[in-house]
Structures are given as structure tokens and as C-alpha cells.
Amino acid sequence: MNKSESLEDFYKRKFDWLPDSFKEDIGHFNVFNHEPIEPGKSKPLPYKRRDFFKVMFVVGDIDMLYADSEVKVQKQALFFSNPHIPYKCTNLERIEEGAYCIFNQRFFQRFGDLNQYSVFQPNGNHVFELSNEQAEFVRPIFKRMFEEINSDYVHKYDVLRNLVFELLHFAMKMEPATLLEKQQLNASQRIASLFLELLERQFPIDENHPSIQLRSASDFASQLNVHVNHLNRAVKEITQKTTSKLIAERFLQESKIMLKQSNWNISEVAYALGFNEVTHFNNFFKKHMELSPSKFRAS
Numbered sequence: 001m002n003k004s005e006s007l008e009d010f011y012k013r014k015f016d017w018l019p020d021s022f023k024e025d026i027g028h029f030n031v032f033n034h035e036p037i038e039p040g041k042s043k044p045l046p047y048k049r050r051d052f053f054k055v056m057f058v059v060g061d062i063d064m065l066y067a068d069s070e071v072k073v074q075k076q077a078l079f080f081s082n083p084h085i086p087y088k089c090t091n092l093e094r095i096e097e098g099a100y101c102i103f104n105q106r107f108f109q110r111f112g113d114l115n116q117y118s119v120f121q122p123n124g125n126h127v128f129e130l131s132n133e134q135a136e137f138v139r140p141i142f143k144r145m146f147e148e149i150n151s152d153y154v155h156k157y158d159v160l161r162n163l164v165f166e167l168l169h170f171a172m173k174m175e176p177a178t179l180l181e182k183q184q185l186n187a188s189q190r191i192a193s194l195f196l197e198l199l200e201r202q203f204p205i206d207e208n209h210p211s212i213q214l215r216s217a218s219d220f221a222s223q224l225n226v227h228v229n230h231l232n233r234a235v236k237e238i239t240q241k242t243t244s245k246l247i248a249e250r251f252l253q254e255s256k257i258m259l260k261q262s263n264w265n266i267s268e269v270a271y272a273l274g275f276n277e278v279t280h281f282n283n284f285f286k287k288h289m290e291l292s293p294s295k296f297r298a299s
Helices: 007-014 132-149 156-172 187-201 217-224 228-239 243-261 266-272 278-289 293-298
Strands: 029-033 053-060 062-066 069-073 076-081 087-090 095-103 127-129
Touching (some): 029 132, 053 132, 053 156, 069 127, 076 156, 095 156, 187 243, 217 228, 243 278, 243 293, 266 293, 278 293
Antiparallel strands (some): 062 087, 076 127
8 A cells, every 4th residue: 555645755745844843742733825836837746645634725726536536626615634535636737826734633632633523534525615705714714824833922833723623613614514413412422423433443554554353333333342233223323324334335435545546456455454355345346336346446
């Protein structure tokens, strides 16, 4: 599997230098403006995972490839990227203006888990097209980020975290209210949330995390110390999907990412995902995608 791009890799690729803040224990945060690019002079952005988070505001006609889906932006948008999902941006020379901030999970330690927010979850919305009015709300937030990071204020990183949260909540308020948000916190919701957390914790698959340990509803129930029927009821009540369907959807998403991004062969992908036989993986993939893994990789 191709390794994720680290913060150090990003700085060396983009600027050929490393900031002093890597020496700090508070984690890392930085903010940049999009510099204009002459037509034909843009460097291709590699399609891969990064080991850091990114929030980007862009004005321009660009395409963003997330995992296995492509999003075309006609005018302006707010983008959210996370370490779980590979992405790349094309038509960079069409960016008229914009800015982006990057940060790692350590920057938010003791301030919350970023993975709990839908904009950073694998199945969440990552791209939000903006009206002119909404864009005018976002621009000043990035302007304040530049002002704070260049200031001498002793608590400037607290302010920067608040500005990131402001962008997160601004975007999530644009989403329709979900059943999960409307329901009162109860035992079913807690069990379903723990299941989803365990499911997501198994990814991404790479050299440091080479295989899946939990594959079935029974595996997850055993890990959570609940009866499998109790888990199934809780998950169905909260998500309106069966436990098996959620597992299959997440495995399918990861298989598509691995087939497109990695240089592992089909057998290695199958075994990493916990399939004992390659034919079982082929059948699973064909059932959901209506074509074989090899044909999907070649497409």
C-alpha cells in the first residue's frame, strides 16, 4: 500500500522546508493562501491519503476526487479532508482565490475527537458548495486565522482551534438534520456509536495496520460485550441499516480505495480485508459493484 503523505512530506513537496512548530508538543497547525497558477504549470497533486486534516476554501471551477467519487465544483466551495480518505484536486490553475489550513489530531487533543464530526467521517459530506453570501461568511474566518497565527498573543492557538470549529459547525448546519441528531441519547445510540467507532478504527489498511480483525456482527458484539441480537437492534434503530450492511458498505469503500490507490495485488487486498479465499472477495465485490475487482482497477 502506498504510504500516507505526512506533514513533513507535505512541507518538503510544497515548500522544501519544515516549520519550527514541528518541535512543539501542542500538535501542528498552519494556514496558507492559494497562490495563482499559470495554465499548464500546475503540479499534479498525488492521489493518496494524508496523515493530517485539511479545511480548504476555493473559488474556481475545479474537480475534487474523494475515495472513489468525483465532485465537480462550478463556482466556490468548502472542502474537508481527513486521514481516512485519499483525495486529489484537479484543474488547480482554475483556482481564482482561496485558502486552506492543515492540522493534526494532536493539535486538538483534550479539545475533542475530530472523527466524531460528520465532515471528517468516511461516509459524511466532504464538499459544500457555497452561495456568494456563504462565501462571504467563510472568507473572514480564514483572514482571522492569518491574523492570529502571525500574532504574539499567548493563547492564539486556542483562537485558531475555535476558528476551525466555526468552519466545522458552519458546514454541518448546511446538512439536513439526521435521525441521530434528533434522538435523545440512549443505550441504543451509545451501542451504535461504539460499533461505528470500532468499525472505523480498523482503517486505513497499510503496512502498520495490515489486516482486519473484526468482520462480522458477532465479532463486534463480542468486542462490545453485548449479545449480537442486541447490537443488531440498536444499530438498526439508530442508523436504519443492518449491522451487516454497514460492515459491507465500509469494506466495499475500503476495497475500492485499495484497488485504485495501492500496488497490492487482488489476493493481498482480499486477505487484508479478511477474506480467506480470493473467490469470496471477488464474489463480494461483484455482488455490490457488478464487475470484478480487476476490471474495476483497470477502469
